[in-house]
Amino acid sequence: MIGSPDVVAFAKEDEYGQTSPDPWPLPEEFSVPLYPLADSNPWAKTSYAKFTKDFILISEFSEQVGPQPLLTIPDDPKVCGTFDLNYFSLRIMSVDYQASFVGHPPGTGYPRLSFVEDSRVVLGDSKEGAFAYVHHLTLYDLEARGFVRPFCMAYVAADEKKIMLQFQELSLRFSQASECLKAGNRRAFAKELQRKLRDLEYTHSVLQREEGLQREAGPQSMYSAHAVEKANELANVEKSIFEHRDLLKQISSYHRRPRRDPHAVTCQKCVDECLSECEELLNKYAKIAYPCGYSEKAGKGEDGQGHPRGQGEDDDDDEEEEGVKRKLSYTPQLIKAKSAKCFDKRLKTLQELCDKTFYEATVALLKETERSFRGDLCYLYTRRLDKALQRKQRVTAFLFEEDLSEDDEDELGTLRPFCAVNHAVDNYVLLNPPPIVLTPEPHELDALERPEHLDPASETSVTQESELGLGESHLESSPSDQTLETQESSEETKGSFSSDKSGVGLAEMQQGLVSMKSEAPDPDPDSDLTPDPNHNLERESSSEEMETTAGEDEGETGGHQTPVSLLEVVSELEANREEECEGVSGSELLAPIDTACCMAQEGFLYEASAPEAVPRLCQNSHLQPSQTLVVNQEPQALLPLQDDYTVGSPCSESPVTGLELPSGLLGDAVSRTSAEDGSDCTMSASTGSDQTASPLGYGAVVTLRQRKKAGQGALRFVRQYPFAIQALWCLLSGRTLVVLGADEGRVRRLVAALALFVPAPGKCGERVQAWLSCPFTLTDLQRWKLIGLQRVASPLGSSMLYSLSRYSRYISILDADQTTLRCPPYRGQLLTNIADHRTYIRRGSTYFLHLQSTLCHLAAKAFLFTFTHHLHLPVSATEGPEVVESRRRCFLQEQLGLGEEDSQILLYLSQLITQQYLQPNGSSAAAPSFSFNYTTSILYKI
């Protein structure tokens, strides 16, 4: 029925492991591997897909209409273009390899929930030019067939390699999202069950009353058809109650089963909360239902609450009677009605299936995922390499690098479970970091084989549970799970992993009336067993209140953080949204600014690739029928493109036009070419297809983008002003630079450009004040290293000028209107590299990279200087400070070859490093100190 999808086995490719040993190997994490397929063109791939950039697709297999797409991230029709989402949904849903088993297995009394692990698969559709990482998951829905609703999330990209090589990471991210969805779903499911149970209880009591009335009416009607029907109905309701109660137990036992999925990390706090909540519900309904269920006496009068009987008993289709002993064997009539209803009832949307909070958090997470995977493989790889390198220089990274701390966590090796309700940080689990995967290296397997790193809490709960459930009947929710578990039982404990609650419950029922207390030994010590007195009231909350349940539940169990946490979630989500909007608008704004030559370059790219794309597409479609199963081989559309521009593949000896990316050591290439003009088209070209957002600055959205943009300004400054070098020296040596001007825009631009040179500008650029229109004080000088100051011709202005002249010894003044600079003279050589006004660099981003490398070099020197003991402290007790001083000077001058002024830069950087090291977060009770020196300033003019 479905044309067999190209299911790609995720296997490692061994042949890449055997490269000849390098005599000078770099450390593993820094080595830049060859581009995996040396004969392929990494940029040509996107050209023949029908969509413009990668996106995330969420689809479901609806029991009514079959596979259907639900939403795409980003939610922009332009992204998908002419790509047929319906068709693709069909394909991705047809490769659902979740070991799902719907309904209840024979031999058990009740319908079982199937606890299935997510399945991950890489799928390719070479005809469409689409490749997808597909993540299947199952959500529970009381009204759905077999209580399950299959969904899948797919990361759709045009580049197969990208998917394959990012598999680990994708799997990790999507697992997080999936866990989040499922957590919300379990909550919602429990809620739904609870409502249903209440309805049933109500029905039960009503029926019981009716029956009692009948009985009172007289014995003659005892065996009338009506009475029998009533009794049947009653029994049916009771059965239904039991079933639902059992379902509740099952869902609450969800967390106790072992997870095979290494990536399925859940927030422990969420789990606890959910557990305790379920316990509570269970307790409650156990108390209410058992007495009336078994005693057949008059109901306990729980009818005061709840809704009038709504869809009361029409739910479970195929029932079986073995479990309950007093069950009458007859088939309720309502089944038909229900199954008939199957197609006109409205299925719950994904949003309803999960808590709203969780849903939104998941969507946010997926958006973040999408954002972090933008750009092509090469870009992703270099960025990650960049980050890995930065992480190595933690001590000095604060000087010139953008702040990494936000997106550190997930890549740093602490894998934090994604938590929709934003639980505290303390519950993350240490995992191995997902390796940087470009070439399919052996360590991929390692990564796959690390399910042992489950969080300790769940482990303990597992063991506890196995102790508890040892003697009980081995009832596993899904047989496939069961078999797998027994196979894998070496992993954890040897006991049987039954779902605890259901086991207990069933055992009870089989034994007949066992005291309720047997429920009490709870494997989870934390859970709150005493039902809340307000609980009933709380539970009356109708569906409108469902939105807030996440917060409420937290309040009930956690007790103290009810409204706050919810608010936080909401506000955070909103903030995310805003940020996103900003990001988008920013990128739109940015695109035209990105200099003429840049545009030209990209235009070139388009011209180069676009015409090629069409014929390739045709060709490819011709080829398609013959291509049988695996898309593991390259679409052959790429080879001719290499004539147009070379991407340094060793086979093509003719590097023609500007794009030259030697395939040797990529890092070397970057650093080498960064000094040349136009080298940064590696960046812009890498994602030539998505123009709206430039590839730089995905991680730290605003800052890096701003910095890149500022690179252009800085380049212009350097080229325009002959005294640029002095200005840069002032900034780098810690002397506050005041940019004075009447025109705000101009001053702001200058400040933005010069801000690149401010060491340790702070996370949000705290050391830079872009525009100041009041006189400043000494504390301002201390706080800001770069100040844009308004020149006004008023008394206020004169007082400002007074403060300028008064503090002139601490500042350098760049007059934007008269283009003069007043600062101490600089005669060093260190900065000529970055402040050469005859530079051949033409593009801002190139200059930015060049600058980055120079500054990084400086930071490295400063690091060396700072942490070299004998340059600061005497080696022996007899040495005085003068000896140390001379040694330091000697080191700076002779070993580093720095003059007097250049040494000042290093001394200042060293001072910053020292301060940062001593007070890592910059917070100390003492006031910050401000260093300066007494030197004469001179006036530079153009």
Added chain:
Amino acid sequence: MQRWLFFFCKMGKKSPVLCIGEEQPKNCFTELQVLKGHFDIVRFLVQIDDFRCASAGDDGLVLVWNVETGERLQELRGHSQQITAITTITCKNEVTLNTSLITASSDRSLSLWDPDTGNRVQTISDLHSSVKCLLVLERLCVWLSGGEELCVWNRDFQLQCQRPNHSDTGITALIELPKNYIAAAMDKKISKSTKYGKLCQHFILTVFVALDSCLFLLCSSDGLFASGSHMGELILWNATEWNLLAYEHILWEESQDYNQTEIRMGAPKPSEMSIQHLTTNGNLILAAVGSGLYVYSVQTRSVVAYRKVAHDSNVLHTMLLSDCELMSCSEDGSVRMWEIQDLPLPAEPASSGFFGMWSFGRSNKQSGPPSKKVIDIPNIRMLELTGDLIGHSGAVQMFVSFTEKGLVTCSADHLLILWKNGERQSRLRSLALFQKLEERGGL
């Protein structure tokens, strides 16, 4: 002599107010910390021990600072009005030296504070008048408060004796003299009172009625003390005989050249010739007269060096760091460091360091050449500016030097600034760095 005149003419014409420029090789204060905490003018600084100091001001707050780190250690709250006097009192226990603070405020109360804990140990309120000066006599375990009346207190804040005053303005300064005498500066006269132990017998000897109010008293070396008046008179007294040893009338502006005074548009304001502050190190007496500085040698009874216009406006506090180095602070917001040099060097060219764009400048007071009377004194030496500290935006009220640890200045802009030697600080930081490195066992 020719050279001298030439020099002063040059000074007068080119730069009547000294401007050292930005090159200050002798200035070692290359690092500063701004200490915030006060809400009003900070007037007093007092050194508690070798790393702490207390500041007090018009907001009634007393703050205790760690000079080494710049941390605020304690905040002593209790006075409702401005603080008028503050001093330290040291109690000797068996082992430790306990330093406490005594403060006097305009709310007519006196308080004893423990700077370690920030507690108010003792307090006396509802005095008849506010106390203007305090004097601690460690030797006798008593302390005195001077205002409109002179009171003697013991260490437990019990009033030992009291002496009402006849004058309107009250006692403005107190010093201790040999033989259990104290001298109190009152309006227009210096009184001496003695007391023998706790008997508190007083007698007042009015020694001299100055022309104007006598403001500053200071105890100089062996058997001498000096007083200065608002009229610019500096008088050296014999501390035991209470007779006048030397009289110096410092009249900057009493120029013989009549034209000059005309240019100066009227008579000099009293503040320009009044002695603002007196300090001594035993050999030299440093008098701040108006905006000038005047160094007087006790031995030779003569002027050693002087600078008529040392600051842009009145000098508020001075200090002799050594026999040849001194420091002064002024209402113009700067602290200047001076060196007494033997040979007058040609004046430095005024640094025309400013941009043309803000060519307004401060309206510099044109002042005439110094009086010939002073120049006539032989062996005069040169008071050379070696550095200045600019940071405050208001008048620098006072400063306290912690020698190598730095210098604390307090100002009318509600701030304290801690000036430090940058090299020393960087050495200390390096030390801390390597210590931390060692503790952590590596990066």
